[in-house]
Amino acid sequence: MTKKAYHHGNLRNALIGAALEILETDGVEGLTLRGVAARAGVSHAAPAHHFPNIKSLLTALCTIGFLRFHDMVEKSCAAAPMDGPSQLRAANAGYLAFAVSQPELFRLMFSTPASDWTDENLCAASLRARAQLAAICAPAADALGLTAPDDRGRLERLVWSCAHGHAHLLIEGRLSAQSPESGSGIMDIAALIFSARPHAKP
C-alpha cells in the first residue's frame, strides 16, 4: 500500500471527483488541470489520456451537473402534490435549491463557451432536463387552454426564464438582501397564471 500503483485503475472518475471538489471550493477560475491531477495523486500530464484538453473535463462536469439537476427537480416534484400549481412551485424550488447548493456547477452549466456542446452525453443530459421542464409545464398549459405548440413553448420559456433568472441573479449575489425562500419566481407567477382568465392570443 505504501507503494503507489503505476496504473490508477479509475483515474477518470477520480479526476472528475477531484475537479468537482475544487470547482465548488475555488470556482472555475481556480480549477486547473494540474491541480486536479495533483489532488488525484497523479502526474500533471496524466489527465491528458482521459481528457485531451481542459474543455473536455469541464464538459464532463457540466454533464454531471445536468444529471444532478434533473434528479433534484424530480425529487422536489415527487414530494409535492400532483396538481399543476404545486408542481410548478416544486420545480422552481428544485431549480433554486440546485443552484444554491452547487452554484459553481450551475454557473458552469450555463456558461456555454466553457464546455463542448457537440458532446453527445452533454446534449443528452441537457435535453433530458429540457424535456422534464416541458412535462412539468404541461398541466399549466392545459389549465390555460393553450393547445398550439407555439403557445405551449412560449409558456415553457416564460416559466423557465423566470426560474432561471431568479436562480442566476441569486447565486450571483444580486438578490442577496432577500432570503431565497421569500417566495418570488414561479410561485407568484403560478399564482398569477392560475388566477388569470385564459386569453386566446396576446
Place this chain on the structure above:
Amino acid sequence: MTKKAYHHGNLRNALIGAALEILETDGVEGLTLRGVAARAGVSHAAPAHHFPNIKSLLTALCTIGFLRFHDMVEKSCAAAPMDGPSQLRAANAGYLAFAVSQPELFRLMFSTPASDWTDENLCAASLRARAQLAAICAPAADALGLTAPDDRGRLERLVWSCAHGHAHLLIEGRLSAQSPESGSGIMDIAALIFSARPHAKP
C-alpha cells in the same frame, strides 16, 4: 508621427477601448492583459500602472457595461407609451436588446467573481440600473394595489428575474430555436399581471 511617443497620453481609455473590442470578438477567455496592451500599441507591462491587475480592468469594463445598459433601457422606455404595461415591455425589450447586442459584456456583468464589487464606480453604476428597474415597476405595482415595500420588491424581483432569465438563456444559446422577438418574457408576464385581479396576499 513615425516616432512613437513614449507617453501615450490617454492610455487608460485606449486600453479600455481595446479591451472592449477584444471582449466582444474573443470573449472573456480570449481577453488577456498582454493582448490588450499589444492592441493599444504599448508594452506588455504598461497597463499595470492604470490597472494593477486584470480584475480591475474587467471591473472597468463591467462598469461601462452597466452605464450602457442603463442608457439602452432608458432609450427604449422613452420611445414607448408612458402607461405601465408599455413601459414594462419596453424595458424588457431594452434589456434583451442590450444582452443580444453585447453578449460578452452582459456575461461579464453578471459573472460576479470576475470583477471587484467593492469598487465604487461599479457599485454606483449597478445601483443606478437597479433604481431604474424599480422606477419602471412602480406603475405596475400601483395597478396591482401593492403598497407594502416587501410586495413591491417582490414584484421587482419577479420582473427582473423573468427579463434576466430570458436574456441570459438567449445569449447562452438555450432558446436558439425561437427568435428573440417572439414575445416571451416580461411582455407576457405584464399581460398576465394586468389581466389578473389584484390579490392581497399570496
Place this chain on the structure above:
DNA sequence: TTCCAATCTTGTCACTGTCCAGATAAGGCA
C-alpha cells in the same frame, strides 16, 4: 533650469495548458 513624480519599457518569475518521448503495467495470444 532642476528635480520630482507619473508613466512606460525591459527583464524576470512562477504557473498554466499542451505536446512529446519514454517507462510501466494489463491482458490477450503463442
Place this chain on the structure above:
DNA sequence: TGCCTTATCTGGACAGTGACAAGATTGGAA
C-alpha cells in the same frame, strides 16, 4: 508459462499568461 500489443502514466519541454522589479523617459512644478 513467456511474449507482445496496447492502454496508461511519468518526466521534460515549450509558449503564453499575470505579476513583479528595476530602470528609462517625459511632463510639469518649483
